[in-house]
Amino acid sequence: MRKIRYKKGRKVQPFHLEYTGLHKSHESEMQLFVYNDSDLTEYHKIKVADFDKSIVVGKTNWLNVHGLNDLELVKAVGDYFTIDNFMLADILNTTKRTKLEEQQEVLFFNIKSLLPTEHSDNIQVEQISFLIKDGVLLSFQEKRSDFFIHIRERIRTHSGIVRSKKADYLMYILLDAVMENFYITLEHEEDKVEELINLSKKSDDPIILEKIEKHRDNFNFLKRSIIPLRDSLYDIKSIKDDNVFNVIETENFSFFARLHQKSLELLEQIDADMGALESASNFFFSFQTHKMNEIMKTLTIVSAIFIPLTFIVGVYGMNFENMPELHYSYGYYTVIGIMVLIGITMLFYFKKRRWF
Structure with a gap:
């Protein structure tokens, strides 16, 4: 101009x-x-x-x-x-x-x-x-x-x-x-504005x-x-x-x-x-705000799922000698199964509440 x-x-x-x-x-x-x-x-x-x-x-x-x-x-x-x-x-x-x-x-x-x-x-x-x-x-x-x-x-x-x-x-x-x-x-300007409105909704x-x-x-x-x-x-x-x-x-x-x-x-x-x-x-x-909210929501859900799993890992990461599960032959598979079950249950709960 x-x-x-x-x-x-x-x-x-x-x-x-x-x-x-x-x-x-x-x-x-x-x-x-x-x-x-x-x-x-x-x-x-x-x-x-x-x-x-x-x-x-x-x-x-x-x-x-x-x-x-x-x-x-x-x-x-x-x-x-x-x-x-x-x-x-x-x-x-x-x-x-x-x-x-x-x-x-x-x-x-x-x-x-x-x-x-x-x-x-x-x-x-x-x-x-x-x-x-x-x-x-x-x-x-x-x-x-x-x-x-x-x-x-x-x-x-x-x-x-x-x-x-x-x-x-x-x-x-x-x-x-x-x-x-x-x-x-x-x-001409109106045509450009219409293009910008369409672009602003997609990008x-x-x-x-x-x-x-x-x-x-x-x-x-x-x-x-x-x-x-x-x-x-x-x-x-x-x-x-x-x-x-x-x-x-x-x-x-x-x-x-x-x-x-x-x-x-x-x-x-x-x-x-x-x-x-x-x-x-x-x-x-x-x-931009909606996209950022979607990203934050995804990160929050992932964080929420991994909080209990991190707790379980933290418990079994402690150096105590008398932990009965350590000597159980299927202890590892049991803990992994429980962790997977907790993750699936939380995902199902979040989906049912329409949080994602």
Whole structure:
């Protein structure tokens, strides 16, 4: 799990842009969609110098930036759209929590996208930021990914109402796509928890406890990622001031309310899964305790059987001369028979009392 490093975050000053993420080897490039209900134009690997002739006022413009390691490109985009350096710093500083902010007719929203890592218990983290200004939606991704492929296809094929809506609705469906990754991650974690519960009932291998703690950390990380998202979506859902979030059309506030509801469902499910994980931990310790009790019970029974036998051996181990049984020709076999009989009788008694 990636932790927030406070000292590193402090170094990022408003006028000193620094990308703090992990994906520094990915090439930065931009893609632009310009569309309305009747027309679509798509640009690949577009340059900032081409914005003037490509971005069309009155249409929905979606500029997607892949890769944030090219600081000059990010700064050029920010200068073109007159985006405050504070917002650019928040885009590049991936240690920041989810944030919603409106400033100078710019709506800024960043979110953590989480996905499970293949063949590992770790979670992949990528920060995605959105800005809406003057009918243009800008999205910034740390690396090229397939989160929005289906949305691009919906735009290309004129599927649904996306082409008839503006940038605020587009941001809604992009956020919805990112939130789907939470469900994928949560489902993956739930499968792992189910495996751990089954293992905890059968094995006392200490590695099980390590895995339980690892997935508990994952659930806590999921929760910490969703809670600020829930709060931001609640701000949009519950706003009643006409001077706030002007870039979102009134009829589209209900869509963000749906996202808020999804965040609540995710948090409730995480709480339930953490309870299941706690059950796995309890099963593990219960299994260990039960196994230890079984061992102690077996040892106690063996000890109880051998106590009278040890007494008999102790008696005949004393160095007295006048012990009549010592001179009896069948004395040895008689004592051994009595000892065997005592052992069998005690075993039968313990079995009848269901002590084992």
